[in-house]
């Protein structure tokens with residue numbers, strides 16, 4: 308069950324594919340009260356489905372599934388109209404491939420999409436893209452979390468072009484577009500959006516006050532490159548939650564801006 312409206316005619320149902328909402332399993336919500344407050348914020352933000360993505364090395368699949376079932380029951384009891392699904396955020400390291408092959412890591416909402424991250428302190432190298440391609444050969448569709456926070460990408464966003472062309476989904480953080488991580492990350496994410504190297508936006512929320520950034524970040528994307536891209540990102544997140552294939556745009560070698568923005572910035 309994806310938790311999405313069967314017919315979302317308006318295309319406005321927001322899905323958050325990256326969220327540390329499960330209480331007391333990783334560095335996300337610290338208590339049930341905080342988790343419920345985050346879900347209440349999701350409802351106010353127009354989010355209909357939150358995929359809980361605890362760090363896979365801190366929360367094994369069986370614990371994540373049990374925590375989602377418990378939080379889902381608590382949210383229903385509290386009258387919160389938001390659905391929860393289970394996933395994980397997996398570090399890109401040597402243990403990931405055997406874990407995927409053995410079914411020991413959870414993809415997003417029961418799909419083939421696997422949320423992966425390059426941890427701080429790990430450097431970008433050919434081994435990273437190699438691992439992503441090998442995961443594809445093993446049936447996974449990697450979703451790379453917050454590439455705008457990777458120093459090598461900040462220096463050279465073109466590093467992401469071959470990944471995007473190979474069908475690897477690039478997920479940027481809502482907070483990056485709103486300045487939560489500073490100006491360097493903000494500049495980088497704007498470049499990625501303008502070069503079609505950002506395919507979906509998610510909250511990566513760890514605390515109250517971060518889930519509500521998702522609709523604001525989508526508005527910022529519309530400001531930067533237009534409504535069409537905003538809608539495409541919303542639709543892609545829905546498709547991923549439904550386990551369906553997504554269309555990824557051809558990366559642009561140059562930044563783009565809507566005509567009016569370009570004219571005013573001259």
Ligand SMILES: [Fe+2]
Nearest residue numbers: 325327396511
């Ligand atoms: Fe995360």
